[in-house]
Structure formats: structure tokens, C-alpha cells
Amino acid sequence: MGGLVKLLDTEMVRLAVGLVLALGFVVFNALILTWMERKVAGHMQLRIGPKEVGPFGLIQPLADATKLLGKEILIPKAVDKTLYYLAPILIFIPVIVAFVVIPFDSYLLVKDINVGIVVILAFSSFTVLSILLGGWGSNNKYALIGAIRSVAQNVAYEIPLLLALLSIVMMSGSLSLKTIVEAQKGLWYVFVQPVAFIIYFIASIAETNRTPFDLPEAESELVAGYHTEYSGMMFALFFLAEYTNMFIVSSIAVTFFLGGYNGPFFPGFIWFLAKVYFLVFVIMWFRWTYPRVRFDQLLNISWKALIPLAFLNLLVTGGLLKL
């Protein structure tokens, strides 16, 4: 018995258990979010949304998932097989890595890496890469245009996103997510750095390819964008990754600006999840309220407004910290 406890305590086992839990959570989260998205969309358009399957339509996502699993995977003849198969797998790497460092609670954390936020940001580049490979490998014009748009967009919005987070890193003097949360015990950084929060939130919506910045998959012009040629479970993997990315960008926002798991009365992880799902709700709210921007507008927002503003914010933060 003692040996077993010792085994469970080792780093490797902790990592393995954490990854399995993370995978489970990814699927569970996607089920919740698809239901939530349809409900939010329904109510915003004065409809009811799903309601037949289970109470409040809660079992609807399970039915959808079963349908997706049962679908035949169609592979067009002209695809580049290596890239085509690799893309949906690659898109999952950043998703899983992010769950290793996100602190759900002061103890609910797989591994507190001292460069935690850099780990998430570094691995998030795999998302763009897999969109690119999928779009190219599909050998389809719509998919390729979607992929090219996605790259231009992600390169443009990664800069303000990094700069906004950097101002928080400068204030807390740490890159570890847990230390940043601990530093917000008294005052949340959103009150000190409102500009950085707004910049981060806009940029993160663009990074996850959500409306109003969903040009890589603009269905009215590009069929389905970079995943046009994917079907069945392979499409579902892209879909899962998108919903999980929404969760991840929201949880970074909560960790950096909204005090993470800090909160009175309830246990930390309940506060954390409540804040994260509220931000996810705001992202959905955006989707059903704002029209899609044009591509030149999209790039102009980033290069001409967000980036200069983020630099200015960083400069002021640095100056004030020195005083």
C-alpha cells in the first residue's frame, strides 16, 4: 500500500493522471459548450434552442457526438495524405499542454512550471500550423484561402496578445500562472490594467477564430474554410479543439486579470470555472451580436489600433513601475 502511494506521488504518474483527466475534461467541456452555444444563440434570436432531448435539451450534445462518430470518414483522392492526417492530430497538442499548467485551484494543478504562460503561448503556435497543414493538405481552394487568412490573422493578433500579457508579467514579476494568481489576492489586475484586459480579450477572440473574426471559416464565402474537406470524426477533432481553445483563452484571461481561483465562500475551482464560463458566454454573446469584419478591417484593427495601444500600455506600465 505504501509503495502504491509512493508510486502515485511521482512526477510521471502525476503528469499521466493529469493528462487523462485533461482529455476527459476536453470532451466534457465541448459537450457543455455546444449545448451552451445553441441555447445562447436560441435565446438571443428569440427562440428556445434544443429542448427535446433530455431536460432543457441537455442530452442533445451526446446525440450530436454519436452522430459524428457514426459518420463515414470521406477522404478526397487528391489530398496530401501525410498532411491531411497530421493536421487534426497536431491541433490537439497545444490543447493538452495548456491543461498541464492552468491552475484550476491552488492545489488542482498538474505542474507549476516557472515559465507557465510561455509554455501555453509557445505551444499555441501548433494551432496555426495544423490549420495551415490541413488547409494545404486538403488540396482545395476554399481550404487554402481559409488557411492563408488564418495565418495572417494569427500573426497579426499574437503581437497585441503577447504585449498585453507582458504588462501583467512585468507587474507580478513572474511567468508562473500560480504566482500571478496569488499576486491578485487583494486586487484583481483587471482594475489596474483595464486596457491590457480589453486588448487581450479582443486578440484572444481573433486567435480562436471566433466571430466577428471568423474569416478563416467564413461560411458565406469559403464553404467551411480550412476544414472543408474533413468529415466525421476528423472534423470533430477540429471542432473539439476550437471549443477547448475558447476555454483556454478564457482561463488565461481569468488567471491573468480576474483573480483566477480567488474568491470568497466557495472552493477555488468553482470560482475559477464560474469566471471562465462567464467569459465564454461573453464570447458567444459577441458571436450572435456582431457581424463579421472585412479582412482589411481585421488587419487594420490589429496593426493600427491594438498594437500601438499595447506598446503604449506596456511603456506606461514600465514607467509607473520604475517610479
Place this chain on the structure above:
Amino acid sequence: MTVGEIIFFFTVFVTMIGALAAVLARSIVHALLGLITTMFGIAGLYVYLNSTFLAMMEMLVYVGAISILIAFAIMLLGSYSGMSGNLRAVGKLTLAGGTAVVSVYIFFKFVLTNMNPLSFAKYLVTTKDIGRVFTENLVLPFELISLLLVVAIIGAVMLAIIARNVK
């Protein structure tokens, strides 16, 4: 063989496979994929040398930015797979052989004699250490690099303005 050694050799193996794929692939996108694999492997080696920050920067800059820009350029220009310039087989072999000889020479002459990689692994290189080195000992080269980047940005903007005026 310890677990650490197995991980080390696996990382080296991945790096080598990526490098070979980058050189031997027929399609230029596959070659890029090989390059990315190599960079990923190098990041793994940095982790093995106990400098996580450097590894993450390798991923952020090389995998995240540079490879994606290369991919972007390939996609905008179209893939010319199978086309490899005007060089004949002899020219290619000479170039490849020459590069190999020079890099092996450099490796044995300088790298192997001056460095013992295991000596680095003993202490943890923190982000603070790196920042301190850049702002104290290496402040001049660091500022020169920023100057170079500013020049590059101004040059790019000028090129864009000239191109717009010509239209």
C-alpha cells in the same frame, strides 16, 4: 540506460529524422514539416539541458513565427515541388559535400573541444538570469540587435510605400 538517457536519445532521433526529412523531401511543404520537427527536437534538447525558457522561446520564435512565415510564403507563391533551380547533380553533390565537411570540421574543432554540455545541466537557468545578462554584460550587442530590427522594419515600410506609389 536510465530514463533520462532514453528520452535524450529519442529527442536526438526526432531531431535527426526531421533534419533528414527537410533535406530529402520532394514536396517543399514536407520539407518544411521536417524543419519544424527538427526545431521541436532542438527545443526538447534545451529542456534536457535544464533551460525550459530557452526551449519555449525556440518553439515560440522558430516553430511559431519563422516556420509559419515560411509556410505563408510557400502558399502565396505556390508550391514548386520538383523544381530545384539550375544546379545539376554534380553541383548539388559538391555543395552538399562541402557543407557537410565544413560543419563537421567546425563541430570537431570548436564545439567538442570547448564545451561539456553536461556541465550546463547542473544549474537551472532562470528567466531572471537571462534578463540580467542581456541588460548588464551583453547590453551593447542586445541594443545593436534592436537597432537592426528597427532598420529592417523601416526598410519594409519604405518598400511598401514605394510599391503603393508605383501603382
